[in-house]
Amino acid sequence: MDLFSPANTPRILVDDAEGGIRYWPDVVDADCAQNWFEALRDNAAWQAQRRPMYDRVVDVPRLLASYRIEEWPAKLPLREMLAIVRTHAPAPYNAVGLNMYRDGRDSVAMHNDKLHTILPGFPISLLSLGNARRMNIRAKSGASRAIGVDLEPGSLLVMSHASQLTHEHGIPKTAKAVGPRMSAVFRVRPERYAE
DSSP states (O other), X not given: OOOSXXXXXXXXXXXXTTOOEEEESOSSOHHHHHHHHHHHHHHSOOEEEEEEXXXXXXXXXXXXXXXXXXXXXXXXXXXXXXXXXXXXXXXXXXXXXXXXXOSTTOOEEEEOOOGGGSOTTOOEEEEEEEXXXXXXXXXXXXXXXXXXXXXXXXXXXXXXXXXXXXXXXXXXXXXXXXXXXXXXXXXXXXXXXXX
C-alpha cells in the first residue's frame, strides 16, 4: 500500500512496495521555514547527550529534543508542521524528534531507524529547516553507490518502514562553512516508547 499523496510529485530516491524514500524540495515557503526554525531554536527543550560507543562514552554530535504528540508545547509550531507532513505522507504520527546541527562538525552516522521503536507500515517523515545539509542514503547490500540529497529548508524527506530494512541514511560532517540546520522527524511510535 502506498501511503504517499499523489499531490506535489516528489523525487523518488528509493522505491519499494510502501513508497520507498521520497523527497519534496519545497513543501514550506522560505519565510515560514525560517519562522519555524527560530521558534524551535529558541523554545524547544534542547539537550546535549552522551552515548556509549564501543569501549567509551562520547558526545552525540548534535542537540536533541523529543515530544509525544500529547505533550507538544503550544509555543512550538509542531501541530502546523504535522499538518503539512500529513498532506504528503498521511499517518497517525504520535511523536517528533528534533535534531539541531549547529555547524559542519555536527552529524549523524549512517544508520536505519530501530525497527522495534516504530510501527510497521507507517512512514518516517523528516521536515528540514535552517541551512541545507547533505544526507547520504546507501543500500545495506552495498550493491550501489550512496545517493546524496541536499535537504533544503522547507523540504520533506519521507522514508517507508520497509526502507529501514534495506537502506541506511546519515548526515556526514563537512569542512564547508555551514550554518545551523534542524530536522523535525515525525514517527508512529509504539506506546511503550516515549521518543
